[in-house]
Amino acid sequence: MEEGVARAVDGMDLTIKHGSTLGLIGESGCGKSVTAFSILQLVPSPPGRITEGKILF
Numbered sequence: 001m002e003e004g005v006a007r008a009v010d011g012m013d014l015t016i017k018h019g020s021t022l023g024l025i026g027e028s029g030c031g032k033s034v035t036a037f038s039i040l041q042l043v044p045s046p047p048g049r050i051t052e053g054k055i056l057f
């Protein structure tokens with residue numbers, strides 16, 4: 001197996017207005033779950049790592 005960083009999610013920019021709901025749709029493996037885990041700070045670390053970006057509540 002090749003070593004290095006596997007980018008599970010690479011580039012995500014979204015805004016959810018207060019009181020609203022956002023549905024995330026995409027093919028299997030496109031990164032929906034990892035995106036949600038990242039927002040909730042629930043990416044298991046190690047091996048997971050949020051390398052950059054910010055989340056504002």
Ligand SMILES: Nc1ncnc2c1ncn2[C@@H]1O[C@H](COP(=O)(O)OP(=O)(O)OP(=O)(O)O)[C@@H](O)[C@H]1O
Pocket residue numbers: 006007008009026027028029030031032033034035
């Ligand atoms: N713990 C992990 N270690 C390595 N790669 C992972 C891990 N979890 C997810 N991935 C990879 O990250 C990418 C995104 O996975 P994710 O589970 O977010 O997809 P998904 O859109 O939620 O898919 P599905 O619709 O099948 O639930 C995939 O390539 C997946 O293989």
Ligand SMILES: [Mg+2]
Pocket residue numbers: 032033034
């Ligand atoms: Mg999923």
